[in-house]
Amino acid sequence: MVGTRLIAIAHVGVFSATQVFAGCPQGTEAFNTCQIEGRNTEVAVCFDDRNVSYSYGSIGSPPELELSSPVERVDFEPWPGLGRSIYEEVTFYNGDYSYTVGGGFERPFSDEEAQQELRRFGWVEVMHLGEQIAYFECRPETVTYGFGGGLYDLKVAANQSWDQYSLSWVSDLVQPTSSSTLRDTNLETCLSPSEFSLGGLRLGDPLSMLGKLGSPEPVQGSGIPIDRLTLVDMTIDIFEDEIVAMSSELPTWATRSGLKVGLTRGEVIRLLGRVPLGYDPTADSFSIDACSDQQGVRSEWMIDIDFGQDKRVSRITLAMFSP
Template identity: 60%
Template sequence: MKQKFGLYLASCCALIGNMAQAGCPAGQEPFTSCQIDGRNTEIFVCFDDQVVTYSYGSVGGTPDLFLSEPVERVDYEPWSGVGKAISESVTFYNGDFAYDVGGGFDRPFSEEEMREPIRRFGWVEVTQSGEIAASLECIPETVSYGFGGGIHDIKVAAGQSWDSASFTWVSDSIVPPVTPLLLESHLYETVEDCLPASEFSLNGISMGDPLDTLGKLGSPETVTDPFGSGELIDRMVLVGANIDIFQDKVYGMSTTSPGWDTPAGLRVGLTRGEVIRILGRVPNGYTATSDRYYTHVCSDVRDAEDEWGILIEFGQDKRVGSISFVSPSY
């Protein structure tokens, strides 16, 4: 039975895959495609060894929307390996919008099911700023989906591994620490997570650094504390980062650029799974799919003046969108 199912699956996917070939850019092969139920439109997701593309528009016409993403960065979710249905999806991001496109089919478990027509399905879900804007279903007879190999194998060959807990891909170049970077603090009644003070640094600029060591970076401007304390602080606006000064010391930093990183390698653009690998585990109170992580600096003194915190926020693409170091002292 297993051998028969394998032959059935291979022939099924080859047949379905050939249907979409005409809609792919030259040199690409189909991942999934279909015509949308209730609309005279069609969608194609295609790929080669470098790029994955998305096109949507009238059937047989010029696409109204065409997007592309490098294979290494594309948000591709492989089949979980469980259940009767086999399905996979790719999500493309365009500003505040996200386009999740999927295709699949029910696998047969008996001789009788193998003689029946295959049930195919597909979808397109559009979100804006995380809110569902449209949910479209494919006409089953038009669904093209070729399971096996494809985008998955290309990402693996590029040195990435799928992390099913965070639903993200992790670069094999990021090696887990021998001991977790994220430590436990027993300073208070409850056990809390913390990071070593050495990690509160971006490109060599550290929390608590005196102002006179930053002269080469430029002159700060006086602004109102962005965290709502009402205090006036000095801010250095650099390319990709802000450095906040209070009482002649660095008491806040933030970045939205991948060009600024911590000593351990935390930076904008990493996937959620890559952040978890660097930290060594998921911070207490959060999950592998949380949209932000916050933790304090490790300290041996209760209510220390320099009780910094780090906030890592993830965008809708499941990658780090910003990193901020803050201090309750200002």
């Protein structure tokens, strides 16, 4: 199914924004295109001012796989600005699979090297649940790659900035608040208890706050008498008639400051003000305790923020350590 996935990349200089390369539909610009080394297949990553597309298949035939992502959400990783090679990459996601298309060229560092043809390169890496299952290289002479402008400028025009530390893009619309900014207490990072709510429902709220959302059912095999209300976009656990946990995997429910599913890792870090103590900027999850020096925190609360392979929040969970 995935055995063939390839990528193109690398080219000299900067291309005109209106130039169209082979393999890209009319009206779109190529991030890169190429033919795969040792195979009769080709890949094309193309974009316009709204969408970025990936297509792969046999040369001259309809694509075997096509994927697309809006410019605002596409996982584009720009050149970090270091090293002899200039390179960039774009990753597309399809369920448990990801397809990273990258490429670049070797920069000349002397007049003699500048007179020689640039060494171009490109690749595609296919992952399944975080494990590499395929890797292909491009035929260098078929690579097209236009460094400068392009996707980077489109992301910036969409009011996003690249965060090299978290390796993700951050929307200028995401700004920290007094409730979302982390605090340090006894060498530990904590978050204001006012953040421990989703869509207006707060940990510790009575069962009556659920209103007409539905009727909780006993959780089988939990060992303690917990009832669970399962909604389309959230689960709510109740113990002794109060909310003890909430978990959501859709962006419908957000905390007071806007922490929710779908935010990039960099956007979460911006809301928190910094990376929580004990974690690095590319961690797969953050777990943060509530600051317990405020009224209304009757037991230790925690928030778990899990990130998916696309570097965005995949699940957010609020819970008491023990009911």
